[in-house]
Amino acid sequence: MAPLRRWLPFAAATLATALLASGVGVAANRLSAPAARPAPQLKTVAPAVLDRVGISLAAASQPPYCGVADAAVNQRWLRPGSAGCAISQDAAEAMARRGGSARVLESVLALVTSTRIQGIGRDHLSWLVVVQQSIRTCQQSGGWAMCSGPARGFAWSQIALVDAYGGGVISTLRLSPTGGRPPIQQTLPSTALLGN
Numbered sequence: 001m002a003p004l005r006r007w008l009p010f011a012a013a014t015l016a017t018a019l020l021a022s023g024v025g026v027a028a029n030r031l032s033a034p035a036a037r038p039a040p041q042l043k044t045v046a047p048a049v050l051d052r053v054g055i056s057l058a059a060a061s062q063p064p065y066c067g068v069a070d071a072a073v074n075q076r077w078l079r080p081g082s083a084g085c086a087i088s089q090d091a092a093e094a095m096a097r098r099g100g101s102a103r104v105l106e107s108v109l110a111l112v113t114s115t116r117i118q119g120i121g122r123d124h125l126s127w128l129v130v131v132q133q134s135i136r137t138c139q140q141s142g143g144w145a146m147c148s149g150p151a152r153g154f155a156w157s158q159i160a161l162v163d164a165y166g167g168g169v170i171s172t173l174r175l176s177p178t179g180g181r182p183p184i185q186q187t188l189p190s191t192a193l194l195g196n
């Protein structure tokens with residue numbers, strides 16, 4: 001019995017350590033694994049419109065260090081979209097309205113899935129930016145459009161899908177002005193700019 005009593009405190013300490021380590025591990029997993037968040041929604045575009053064009057959204061999460069990375073981007077120590085962090089909302093909106101004649105209605109960061117739109121695939125981190133394009137007087141000449149004069153109101157809305165890492169416009173979906181017809185899909189290369 002004497003040898004067993006010598007090992008009893010050691011065995012109890014080992015068991016207590018194992019239980020404590022397991023408890024800490026379970027607690028860490030619960031804290032680090034985010035609870036399922038609802039998919040983001042656009043306020044100005046009905047979910048049925050996205051369903052019709054084959055787009056589904058899921059909640060996007062950013063690494064916890066992205067605030068520090070954003071500060072480094074602002075100081076020009078890092079380029080936008082680096083370190084696994086999305087470009088800023090302002091940068092995505094600027095890309096979507098490039099050309100100056102569009103105004104941003106809303107934007108949301110999401111994991112976008114689409115098998116219909118080339119270049120998206122599954123869970124592509126993207127900014128969905130809803131912009132309104134203005135009516136301008138334009139003349140077509142030799143493949144170029146010349147637009148002059150001030151904008152005369154807003155004609156239609158469109159959703160620009162902006163790559164959250166590279167900042168390029170992946171695709172735009174032009175929405176009908178009345179909302180009665182399904183949107184017209186326009187696929188643009190990642191270097192294409194809206195409003196041209």
